[in-house]
Amino acid sequence: MIITTRQGGFSLIEILVALAILVIGMVGVIATFSSAVSLHQQGIDQTSAALVAETVLERMQAEALAGKSADELSTGSAGAYQFVSSERYPAYQKRIVCEELNDQEFLLTVDVRLRPRHRAADDAETLTFRTILIRP
Secondary structure, rough: OOOOOOOOOOOOOHHHHHHHHHHHHHHHHHHHHHHHHHHHHHHHHHEEEEEOOOOOOOHHHHHHHOOOOHHHOOOOOHHOOOOEEOOOOOEEEEEEEEEEOOOEEEEEEEEEEEEEHHOOHHHHEEEEEEEEEOOO
């Protein structure tokens, strides 16, 4: 007479293989979520920077219509090449470069460059908005 005992359950190797597959899957999910959070923050920065740039450009249009020169519209005397902080927009550092287009006094090219303060050390995160202002 042969006695066979059949034990149900999983062996240690099967459990370790299942855990390894689960860990690999979880790492992929976590990487996807962290990437999504980063892209979401970048989208927020771009949207709010566009709103700030629009406000700055509207103010500059009003100042250009009031007769200010291109040098007066740029940020400070040395500010054309460095970022400055602004009390109106504390979340951003800005740089405004304004120049006459092809020596015509009534056309001004304007570059508004904004950097979110929480990413101020990284030049890759600089957002540039360009337009042409027309003076009477």
